[in-house]
Amino acid sequence: MYDFAYHKASSVADAAAKAKGNDDAKFMAGGQTLIPTLKQRLARPSDVIDLAAIADLKSIAAGGGAVTLGAMATHASVAASADVKKAIPALAALAEGIGDPQVRNRGTVGGSVANNDPAADYPAAVLGLGATIHTDQRQIAADDFFLSVFTTALNPGELITRISFPVPEKAAYVKFPSPASRYAMIGVFVAKTAKGARVVVTGAGNGVIRIKSMEAALDKAWSAASLDGIAVSASACNGDIHGSSEYRAHLISVMAKRAVAAAG
Amino acid sequence: MGADGIGAAVRRKEDVRFLTGRGTYTDDISRHGQTHAYIVRSSQPHAAIKRIDTSKALAAPGVVAVFTGADMAADGVGGLPCGWLIKNKDGSPMKEPAHPPLVVDRVRHVGDQVAVVIAETKAQAKDAAELVEIDFEPLPAVVDSLDALKAAAPQVHGDAAPGNLCYDWELGDKAAVDAAFAKAHKVAKIDLFNNRLIPNAMEPRAATGDYDPASGDYTLYTTSQNPHVIRLLMGAFVLHIPESKLRVYAPDVGGGFGSKIYHYAEEAIVTWAAGKLKRPVRWTADRSESFMSDAHGRDHHSHAELALDKDGKFLALRVATVANMGAYLSTFASCIPTYLYATLLAGVYTTPAIYAEVKAVFTNTVPVDAYRGAGRPEATFLIERLVDIAAKEMGMDRVEIRRRNFIPTDAFPYQTPVALQYDSGDYFSTLEQAQKTADWTGFEARRAEAKKRGKLRGIGVSTYLEACGIAPSNIAGALGARAGLYEAATVRVHPTGSVTILTGSHSHGQGHETTFAQVVAETLGIGIDQIDVVHGDTNKIPFGMGTYGSRSLAVGGTAIVKALDKVVNKAKKIAAHLLEASVNDIEFKDGKFTVVGTDKSKTFGEIALTAYVPHNYPLEELEPGLEENAFYDPKNFTFPGGCHIAEVEIDPDTGVTKVVNFTAVDDVGRVINPMIVEGQVQGGVAQGIGQALLENCVYDKSGQLITGSYMDYAMPRADDLPSIGVATHVTLCTHNPLGVKGCGEVGAIGSPPAVINAVVDALKDHGVTHMDMPASPQKVWSVINGARRMAAE
Numbered sequence A: 001m002y003d004f005a006y007h008k009a010s011s012v013a014d015a016a017a018k019a020k021g022n023d024d025a026k027f028m029a030g031g032q033t034l035i036p037t038l039k040q041r042l043a044r045p046s047d048v049i050d051l052a053a054i055a056d057l058k059s060i061a062a063g064g065g066a067v068t069l070g071a072m073a074t075h076a077s078v079a080a081s082a083d084v085k086k087a088i089p090a091l092a093a094l095a096e097g098i099g100d101p102q103v104r105n106r107g108t109v110g111g112s113v114a115n116n117d118p119a120a121d122y123p124a125a126v127l128g129l130g131a132t133i134h135t136d137q138r139q140i141a142a143d144d145f146f147l148s149v150f151t152t153a154l155n156p157g158e159l160i161t162r163i164s165f166p167v168p169e170k171a172a173y174v175k176f177p178s179p180a181s182r183y184a185m186i187g188v189f190v191a192k193t194a195k196g197a198r199v200v201v202t203g204a205g206n207g208v209i210r211i212k213s214m215e216a217a218l219d220k221a222w223s224a225a226s227l228d229g230i231a232v233s234a235s236a237c238n239g240d241i242h243g244s245s246e247y248r249a250h251l252i253s254v255m256a257k258r259a260v261a262a263a264g
Numbered sequence B: 001m002g003a004d005g006i007g008a009a010v011r012r013k014e015d016v017r018f019l020t021g022r023g024t025y026t027d028d029i030s031r032h033g034q035t036h037a038y039i040v041r042s043s044q045p046h047a048a049i050k051r052i053d054t055s056k057a058l059a060a061p062g063v064v065a066v067f068t069g070a071d072m073a074a075d076g077v078g079g080l081p082c083g084w085l086i087k088n089k090d091g092s093p094m095k096e097p098a099h100p101p102l103v104v105d106r107v108r109h110v111g112d113q114v115a116v117v118i119a120e121t122k123a124q125a126k127d128a129a130e131l132v133e134i135d136f137e138p139l140p141a142v143v144d145s146l147d148a149l150k151a152a153a154p155q156v157h158g159d160a161a162p163g164n165l166c167y168d169w170e171l172g173d174k175a176a177v178d179a180a181f182a183k184a185h186k187v188a189k190i191d192l193f194n195n196r197l198i199p200n201a202m203e204p205r206a207a208t209g210d211y212d213p214a215s216g217d218y219t220l221y222t223t224s225q226n227p228h229v230i231r232l233l234m235g236a237f238v239l240h241i242p243e244s245k246l247r248v249y250a251p252d253v254g255g256g257f258g259s260k261i262y263h264y265a266e267e268a269i270v271t272w273a274a275g276k277l278k279r280p281v282r283w284t285a286d287r288s289e290s291f292m293s294d295a296h297g298r299d300h301h302s303h304a305e306l307a308l309d310k311d312g313k314f315l316a317l318r319v320a321t322v323a324n325m326g327a328y329l330s331t332f333a334s335c336i337p338t339y340l341y342a343t344l345l346a347g348v349y350t351t352p353a354i355y356a357e358v359k360a361v362f363t364n365t366v367p368v369d370a371y372r373g374a375g376r377p378e379a380t381f382l383i384e385r386l387v388d389i390a391a392k393e394m395g396m397d398r399v400e401i402r403r404r405n406f407i408p409t410d411a412f413p414y415q416t417p418v419a420l421q422y423d424s425g426d427y428f429s430t431l432e433q434a435q436k437t438a439d440w441t442g443f444e445a446r447r448a449e450a451k452k453r454g455k456l457r458g459i460g461v462s463t464y465l466e467a468c469g470i471a472p473s474n475i476a477g478a479l480g481a482r483a484g485l486y487e488a489a490t491v492r493v494h495p496t497g498s499v500t501i502l503t504g505s506h507s508h509g510q511g512h513e514t515t516f517a518q519v520v521a522e523t524l525g526i527g528i529d530q531i532d533v534v535h536g537d538t539n540k541i542p543f544g545m546g547t548y549g550s551r552s553l554a555v556g557g558t559a560i561v562k563a564l565d566k567v568v569n570k571a572k573k574i575a576a577h578l579l580e581a582s583v584n585d586i587e588f589k590d591g592k593f594t595v596v597g598t599d600k601s602k603t604f605g606e607i608a609l610t611a612y613v614p615h616n617y618p619l620e621e622l623e624p625g626l627e628e629n630a631f632y633d634p635k636n637f638t639f640p641g642g643c644h645i646a647e648v649e650i651d652p653d654t655g656v657t658k659v660v661n662f663t664a665v666d667d668v669g670r671v672i673n674p675m676i677v678e679g680q681v682q683g684g685v686a687q688g689i690g691q692a693l694l695e696n697c698v699y700d701k702s703g704q705l706i707t708g709s710y711m712d713y714a715m716p717r718a719d720d721l722p723s724i725g726v727a728t729h730v731t732l733c734t735h736n737p738l739g740v741k742g743c744g745e746v747g748a749i750g751s752p753p754a755v756i757n758a759v760v761d762a763l764k765d766h767g768v769t770h771m772d773m774p775a776s777p778q779k780v781w782s783v784i785n786g787a788r789r790m791a792a793e
């Protein structure tokens, strides 16, 4: 770890003020990605602005046809929330499947979404449910948010405050974990929403992607059988020692069907 | 005897401190005025070093010193030695290229030590390490051992090991084997790769060197399984410090699995630097450093053939293996694929003729040495896979072909054609017990039920044997060992009857403090709370060869028993004096010395007190005190064996294999503590399942380590494992007084072939006859998918 100045922000405004004009500052949420990155000396921020003391960012609320998670809601608190389990059980289940208990007790939805790891779970739900990302400056639609590997529409110093997920008719997330890291080698989030079906894949390539061919098939008939014969091209997928692009493409079909079946 | 003697499932005494965070590990030890070392490691798989400039690092804040290989060479520091000389087929010695603690002009694997930066804090050392400038001139690298043998392969050591060959060795009667093959009814064949593993002890390696200018004494605190061996190797060969001036202390050690047997460069670096700087120098590996500097395990390419007669009897076995040594010879690397591998190729079978050739090869990878099982898992995997293939070849049942070739239970002692003489065993009983527990006969119904759920279910068996308790020193010496392999112990009875045991064995997870205390409790008739077991400190323990190869109880335990015998004999003399009887009439039982046929007796405690307060004592004939030493040199190896049965279920859509049932019935000789045995076997099986399904060390062609962290190296987790059923069926070892054989490695040795045999069985309708480890989801899916595609075409 290189030296940096540590600040504890007292409010959203305070955090934003501390970050303003300093492109080398970093927010810290649960630290589950940031701290390992610092320890391996892969990042060298001048300032780290800790969001842990901002109580309003931890809220979890359901109502008005949406579940709204404060950016600092931890994976464990989302997984345990009766409101989330009732309104969007798939979201609670997704949070329950992230990492291990230590990671879930510290890691946050805001951190995960801002980080946009191409194998992370939350981005699949954000895009799959057509969620809205609220920042200290504006609102960003999920479809406009995830740009590419570890890159989002956030401006430097822009702070996610909450994310609201419209309640779908049905949804499910099925993840095929990497045997080593247990991040998603392929994760598929499916949702039947008021605006139509969504099928979102994480882990395949440079970030979350929608599989429009599958969405169209599910719009016609919501059933796993509707996805029979719809293959995803291996060229849409990356490969590594645990999964070739061909294998990943195959897993997308398998996981998508399982997700639709699980959604009911 | 009572509640905590031999056979009792006593809770581990050491766990209180481990589970409450009160253990003392090497990194917990702080020395006054200590400095922190950071090792600058090679980013290159293979490169010449044109220039090293340490001036910027030296000027960095807090830096005390920066040393390179040139500095160590200038001080006459030697290379890290190899402890076992293997001879080539033609009798010439193996190649032993220099293995300097810090390289001088060439790096040979990613992670090779180039320089050490020593500073007031670890962070300062790390900061300054980034300022060490090294001009590398990259050279082509080779990572696979078969590639390394090719004519045009990059040369890891140039003329010091032409053709990258360390040795080309053989064992067995080639002519007899050829003759048997000539008249074979059928021949079963296999080509396999036994995957390279990274050991991943929970505690990373650490070392602190200390030097006292007043006395000239050096101390090395280190994460070692055998501190005396480190003292011997480092003192005599590397730093030239007499043993009387060098203390090596391995306190609590958090797992080793073999990887902490060896003398590592960092130990020599911190000890030498402490002497130069006259300040303590400490080093602890980061996890990433562990991946690229702890000795790896396995990595064998093999071709094997088994000749069978028309009844399925094994006539002869022929094996050719290429073993990857990595970039340098680690301490015991050379003996693993030879005397701990080829000598095991008879397994539990009566195969009358065996011939094995082993080529050991240098590559641009981390050195490879013993890892839990060390050679025996490689032999067992080869035999037990080949026997399944033979059964298929013969159209015979997998269990029947094994039974037909088992060494009969009345044939012991049994001389194999590959040097070993087995003292005892009963392979039929362990097989039958395991089949019963695993409900072998009910399997086809379970397979059919799984099929209804769309799952492919398979069952696999492995009937294995291994050799522990290394080893009779004279035999080991004749085979090239450069050390003796006895063990030492002291039994120190204190005046009020409590006992301290000093042992040369080293516990780093095995539970010696409990098991050894139980042996003492049984003999002396006192509770284990009266007994303390001390290990790990060369200044306290008379001598020791340490813990590896499941030798601690068989060899170290026997040394304790021998010292106990001496204590009891002396105590009897004291009792005879006090009881005014002849020593021949004194009987010692349940902690009491009694005059036979009378009720006159003295307790053990009374005798101990008398020994130290010798007022009424036969001082003319007997010295006061009650403390005895013993060295024990084993008469033979011990031969644990048994049967493992794995049942797996494969999801054909994803290729995921789940081990749904696992049964181990092992013959580990007499069981001192069944709970510890169960834990040892379960831990070993977890590692075996890890090797079979998950773990795999991968280098890319250029020599970069792809699996350099847990993001890519797949360790088994609790939910990858079934509930592991462990039972024992005991035949006693005939040549040690406890009758013990060893239980530390059986799990890792017996289980991988059981799992892969089950995977192959599950996939038999897909034309699969063999699968190399790990049977990863991707690999299994590719096989199923390939078969499906062929069927569709």
Ligand SMILES: Cc1cc2nc3c(=O)[nH]c(=O)nc-3n(C[C@H](O)[C@H](O)[C@H](O)COP(=O)(O)OP(=O)(O)OC[C@H]3O[C@@H](n4cnc5c(N)ncnc54)[C@H](O)[C@@H]3O)c2cc1C
Residues within 6 Å of the ligand: A026, A027, A028, A029, A030, A031, A032, A033, A034, A035, A036, A051, A071, A072, A097, A098, A099, A100, A103, A106, A107, A108, A109, A110, A111, A112, A114, A115, A117, A119, A120, A121, A122, A154, A158, A159, A160, A161, A182, A183, A184
């Ligand atoms: C062992 C392990 C296993 C894991 N397994 C998984 C897994 O299976 N699936 C998975 O999805 N993830 C996994 N993770 C990642 C985990 O979910 C992290 O919690 C997440 O990636 C980051 O969240 P965080 O709260 O820790 O963010 P931090 O690490 O604190 O921050 C991450 C990044 O986001 C930025 N940031 C944080 N909060 C905000 C905000 N409110 N506004 C703007 N920017 C912000 C930070 O500046 C930083 O750049 C794992 C992590 C570990 C250590």
